Amino acid sequence: MSSFRKLICAILASILCFCTAACGSSTADAVIKFEMDSTLKNIDPQLAFSPSELLIVRNTFEGLFRYDDGGKLIPAAAKSYTLSDDGLIYTFYLSEGLVWHDGTPLKAQDFEFGLKRAADPALKSPHSYLLSGIKNADAIIAGNRSPDELGVMALSDYVLEIMLEKPNPDFLTLLTNPVFMPCNRQFFEKCAGKYGLSANTVLSNGPFYVKIWDLETGNIRLNRSGEYKGNIKTLPSAVQIYTKSETSTLIERLKSKDVDIAELNYSLIERVQGRKTVEIYDTCYCLLINPQSNIGSNLIRRAFSLSIHRNAYTNEMPNFFKRADYHIPPDLKVANKKISExxxxVYPVDYDPVQARGLFLEGISKHPGKKFPSTTLLCIDDPSVRTVATSIVQRWQQDLGAYINISFVDLSKMKSLVMSGDYQLALYPVSSADDSAINLLKKFTSNSPNNFCGFSNAEFDTLVESLKDTTDENELIQKLTKAQQMLFECYTAIPIFFSPRVFAVSDNIVNFNPDLKSGNIDFAFVGKRSTIR
Incomplete structure (x- = not known):
């Protein structure tokens, strides 16, 4: 080859390399910058409640099973398992050599302690209902048995036995949920009541660990764990997480690409044009009417329901909300299909102001003093939600002559008031810990510790319990329809609208696949292209 031809080849090769670099190549050691729409209160797996808390737990802890980057269920801490012939006893064999991020060996006793702690009613774990089906779990959660009687036992340091009350073909899937994560008892007790409340009181076994948690700003940094020896490769070297920035600051950071991925309040969708957005409809806002309150009679509840003008509030609410004709958000799944598919x-209650007025007056006539009491609707302090709440309240005033105050509170206070029964009316967000429509419906069952609306119906309980064993799609649809009808007939939780979780994503981010069942974002699989500017 002549010198001239060699020179040309070298130049072409250089151009090709430059173009490749300019277009960007995926890097496995980048720092992913992520902005959350909420702050964290704790990252205790057995107590994590908000989507943001669950996201951190899923990225820093790992259970017996997990999902890979293609959404396939794979072994994690458990290298293998056996199942008894009757489908009731799972025996898990843990991989030896796995450790917590401080180098402490991970053992079967850590899973036993975590599960028994989650079942203890004194803890009030928000997702303890997911343990239902494990031997004695329901009785323990109800306070009728000791947590030590839970059907979970470490047979040795690396063998764990879990006993069920009846076969559950989806049990391995349940094991990916945060409430099933391990907890090191010695470390937990050393924290003296502060477990999960700071970087120093979190001991994790997942692909990342909490390096820094600034409790003043809420910002948190997850570093790749050098001690992690699991079945997946962790691409980023770290994830820097910012929490709850001012709107103007967040928008500027998105425009200047100082943030790679941002979880947005739904109201900001139109302000991030030019950025890819991903929307997941996983929450149903329900109007709760407390049956135990001084406005909770069946007559008053029916009157309020008949006086909700759905077309009126739908026309006023933002486009990113979807009117809810049933309780299950459209992106939740049953039988591996989205509910919306x-x-x-058909929403069974027609707007009927005349009948509503009659029922309301009849209800007031039976009320002490024959006078409608002072009444307050609790509402999240969010302008978009406020628009819907105001429309509903104004219609009640117009149709019923009922004057309702609106109290705007943050989510944590609303949850506290609703779960304690200390409310009259609430526009309350209902969601599941995972992508399961059945698990959301379980929140309405009589003995659920997460029953937020006072609904109790033994037939409904049996129906919901039978859903997981129903394989025929037509039968499944019939049961879901019946379950929805039963909820409507009680008039304690009326679906109003569905709201999304929204993520804005930079062009240089690859393999970003938020998914309800895997904690929305599995940062271990997220890549980031490097570019030359």
Missing amino acids: IFSF
């Missing part, structure tokens, strides 16, 4: 339900 297999299920439709």
